[in-house]
Amino acid sequence: xxxxxxxxxxxxxxxxxxxxxxxxxxxxxxxxxxxxxxxxxxxxxxxxxxxxxxxxxxxxxxxxxxxxxxxxxxxxxxxxxxxxxxxxxxxxxxxxxxxxxxxxxxxxxxxxxxxxxxxxxxxxxxxxxxxxxxxxxxxxxxxxxxxxxxxxxxxxxxxxxxxxxxxxxxxxxx
Amino acid sequence: xxxxxxxxxxxxxxxxxxxxxxxxxxxxxxxxxxxxxxxxxxxxxxxxxxxxxxxxxxxxxxxxxxxxxxxxxxxxxxxxxxxxxxxxxxxxxxxxxxxxxxxxxxxxxxxxxxxxxxxxxxxxxxxxxxxxxxxxxxxxxxxxxxxxxxxxxxxxxxxxxxxxxxxxxxxxxx
DNA sequence: TCGCATTTGAGACGCAATATCATTCGATGA
DNA sequence: TCATCGAATGATATTGCGTCTCAAATGCGA
Numbered sequence: 001x002x003x004x005x006x007x008x009x010x011x012x013x014x015x016x017x018x019x020x021x022x023x024x025x026x027x028x029x030x031x032x033x034x035x036x037x038x039x040x041x042x043x044x045x046x047x048x049x050x051x052x053x054x055x056x057x058x059x060x061x062x063x064x065x066x067x068x069x070x071x072x073x074x075x076x077x078x079x080x081x082x083x084x085x086x087x088x089x090x091x092x093x094x095x096x097x098x099x100x101x102x103x104x105x106x107x108x109x110x111x112x113x114x115x116x117x118x119x120x121x122x123x124x125x126x127x128x129x130x131x132x133x134x135x136x137x138x139x140x141x142x143x144x145x146x147x148x149x150x151x152x153x154x155x156x157x158x159x160x161x162x163x164x165x166x167x168x169x170x171x172x173x174x
Numbered sequence: 175x176x177x178x179x180x181x182x183x184x185x186x187x188x189x190x191x192x193x194x195x196x197x198x199x200x201x202x203x204x205x206x207x208x209x210x211x212x213x214x215x216x217x218x219x220x221x222x223x224x225x226x227x228x229x230x231x232x233x234x235x236x237x238x239x240x241x242x243x244x245x246x247x248x249x250x251x252x253x254x255x256x257x258x259x260x261x262x263x264x265x266x267x268x269x270x271x272x273x274x275x276x277x278x279x280x281x282x283x284x285x286x287x288x289x290x291x292x293x294x295x296x297x298x299x300x301x302x303x304x305x306x307x308x309x310x311x312x313x314x315x316x317x318x319x320x321x322x323x324x325x326x327x328x329x330x331x332x333x334x335x336x337x338x339x340x341x342x343x344x345x346x347x348x
Numbered sequence: 349t350c351g352c353a354t355t356t357g358a359g360a361c362g363c364a365a366t367a368t369c370a371t372t373c374g375a376t377g378a
Numbered sequence: 379t380c381a382t383c384g385a386a387t388g389a390t391a392t393t394g395c396g397t398c399t400c401a402a403a404t405g406c407g408a
Contacts, residue, residue, distance in 0.1 A: 042354060042405050064395075078357045083396065099273035099330075102365075104395055119322050128320060134312055139331055146302060147336035148293050156328045157313055162321035216374050216385060238364075252388045257365065276396075278364055 028055060028094055028111045035092035049075045050085040054095060059116075059129065060106040096152050110152075117155035123164035202229060202268055202285045209266035223249045224259040228269060233290075233303070234280045270326050284326070291329035297338035 032051055036043050053069050054061070067082045086107055089095040094111040100120070108116070116129040135155060143150045206225055210217050227243050228235070241256045260281055263269040268285040274294065282290075290303040309329060317324045 040354090044355065044405070046356070062395095076357090079395095080358085080397080081356060084355085097276075099275060101273060102271075102279035105276035119317070119320055121322075122325060128322075130316060130320070132312070132316060138306070138308055138312065142304060142306060143293070143331060143333060146293055146304070147339075148295075148302075148331065149334040149339060150331055151296060151333045153331045154328065155330075157317060157322065157324055158327065159317060159325045160323040165321075165323060214385085218374070218386065220387070236364095250388095253364095254366080254389085255387060258386085 026055065031111060032089065032092050032094060036088070039091075041088070046077050046081050047085050047088070049073075049077060050082060051089060051094070054086075054089065054107070054109055057109060060098060060100075060108050060127070062104050062106050064104070066107075098154055100156065115152075117157075119157045119159065119161070121161035121164050122158050123160055126161055126163075128161070200226075200229065205285060206263065206266050206268060210262070213265075215262065220251050220255050221259050221262070223247075223251060224256060225263060225268070228260075228263065228281070228283055231283060234272060234282050234301070236278050236280050238278070240281075272328060274330065289326075291331075293331045293333065293335070295335035295338050296332050297334055297341075300335055300337075302335070 029048070029051060032047070033043050035041075036047075049070060050066070053066055053073065053075075056069070057066070063082055063086055064079070066086075067077065067079050070077050070082070086095060086097075090097055090107070094109065095107045096110045096115065098106045098108060100106055100118075114131050116131050117135065119128040119130060120126075121128075139150060139153050142148075203222070203225060206221070207217050209215075210221075223244060224240070227240055227247065227249075230243070231240070237256050237260055238253070240260075241251065241253050244251050244256070260269060260271075264271055264281070268283065269281045270284045270289065272280045272282060274280060274292075288305050290305050291309065293302040293304065294300075295302075313324060313327050316322075
């Protein structure tokens, strides 16, 4: 096969930092509690642990990997609860769900962080994050033209990275 | 749950026109045959039928729906072959795979057509296509900055459509 | 502290997509 | 035209993400 925008393996990597007590005092946690309260939902230990685990992530992560992280941290949370809570965290505006491929969905923290878009190398699967104010301005302008109220966006550029292009000569087509 | 970028039901619709003999004389078909030849792949009746069915589509479609179309047209093609051929058509630059949700993937024809980006209403699931030259220019500029060779892109804006905003007052939050 | 609606967890389930593999077939060269 | 062989097909099994079910547990307002 030749040039394509199909995604190849290898997307995220675990990225656990060692912030010891992110949860109860974290301002993002306050946002979540406020959201839960408004929606008449409950603040449970499971939800706190899941929020904490997501805040330890940098960049993209996937639900199954997050569940694995929680298990590794010694927390026993069911997969179903992870999925349910990620949905709430998204609704609370803390996470953004990202669709890169048809295997699974990914999430990234947006609360208090610069949100990114991605260059994806279709040859190596490597991701490059970037952020563009002009893109955001263009987004808002397009929304205004359509009377649309933007919540989030995804901008993915598929292509060939410089490294892949360099290595390309040897292995014929791909 | 409240505002979110999760996608709701209802995406594509069948769009079968009655072009009687699109396949063998279609220039897109020539592109496909050239691609297959270069890749030492074979031009089979199944592949011809699948290409033909995709060219009858306007806008987004999904593999299962395409398989259903083929069956409705009286063509017996296995699902596996549909999936395999769609991948080749993408590699040939005729189709583009689009990721809107974590349920399934979608495709759209790009050969000889203006490629679109989408506004997605998170409340109704409605899609609005748009096309922006400024976006394409911005994309190319970003790629140049990173030494990236672009193949395709996806730009999805999630938000609230004017109609949904109008209906919003009544149904509490969400 | 009580009561109840919400949440959780374990497992079953649905479904898109892929893998397997025996059989069939397209395309090349003679 | 025919033989040859690698590639393609189809039927089926399999995988894995995500959701659903429901009994038991629990947060939280009164």
